[in-house]
Structures are given as C-alpha cells and as structure tokens.
Amino acid sequence: YMSYDEYIKIYDKCFACIGPLAIERYGLNQSSPLKVREYIALGKPVIFGYDDFPLSGIISPNFCRLSNIEFDWADEIRSFYGRLNVMEPYDKNIISLIDSRAVEFNRYEFIRAIT
Numbered sequence: 001y002m003s004y005d006e007y008i009k010i011y012d013k014c015f016a017c018i019g020p021l022a023i024e025r026y027g028l029n030q031s032s033p034l035k036v037r038e039y040i041a042l043g044k045p046v047i048f049g050y051d052d053f054p055l056s057g058i059i060s061p062n063f064c065r066l067s068n069i070e071f072d073w074a075d076e077i078r079s080f081y082g083r084l085n086v087m088e089p090y091d092k093n094i095i096s097l098i099d100s101r102a103v104e105f106n107r108y109e110f111i112r113a114i115t
Contacts, residue, residue, distance in 0.1 A: 011042065016084065019048030022070040029068055037098040045084055047077060054097040061088050 011017075017039040020031050031050045039046045040062075049066035064080035066073045096102050 011044075014044060016045040016047055016064070016081065019046055019050070019052075021047075021049040021066065021073070022068070023050050024068050024070065040090060040094065040098055043090060045080075047080065049073070054103070055094070058094055058097070060090065060094060062090060 017035075019036040019039070020033055023029070023031055029051055030053060032052055032054070036046055036048060036052065045062040045064070047064040047066065050068050055063075061083065064077060066076055
C-alpha cells in the first residue's frame with residue numbers, strides 16, 4: 001500500500017501515463033478504466049489502446065490512441081513522445097467527459113427520459 005502523497009511524488013515524475021493495452025486478448029474492445037480518468041484529471045498525457053466510450057471521437061494532442069490489436073507500437077509511442085515537447089493543458093470539454101458529477105447527471109437524465 002502507498003499513501004496518496006507517496007503516489008503523487010512518483011506520478012509527478014511521469015511524463016506520460018499508460019492505460020490498458022491489448023485488451024483484445026480478453027475479447028474486449030472497450031474499456032473505461034479509472035486510472036486513465038485520474039491521469040487526465042491530473043493533466044498527464046495518456047497512451048491507451050482501446051475504445052473509451054466517453055472519449056470516442058475526441059482528438060487531443062495529449063492522447064496516443066494505439067490499435068487494440070497487439071503489435072509493435074514502439075514507433076507510434078516514440079512519435080507521440082516526440083510531439084510532447086510542450087505539454088498542452090486538457091480542453092475543459094474533455095475534463096467534463098470524465099467528471100463523475102457530469103457522467104452521473106447525464107445518466108440520470110437518460111434514465112429520466114426513457115421512463
């Protein structure tokens with residue numbers, strides 16, 4: 001177990017963070033991992049290899065979307081890393097897509113609309 005302060009010290013040293021890769025091994029194409037939301041909320045660039053529904057279709061210089069099919073991603077990751085000379089802050093619209101309050105409000109509105 002690691003305290004939040006210990007975790008943040010390590011996290012602050014990271015230039016980019018890695019989400020799940022090659023989830024097709026488990027028959028999956030989509031995922032919505034909490035750790036990727038945390039990376040985005042803390043402003044880190046993210047490397048991931050799956051479809052993340054709230055982020056589908058969103059283009060951000062801070063995203064390195066890899067194919068869900070496992071192969072050698074090294075060149076794509078190097079290219080992404082090379083483009084991150086200057087970290088761009090996340091657009092507020094992207095943050096709102098992962099904000100649990102906004103997600104739950106949208107879920108509530110959807111359920112209300114169909115009942």
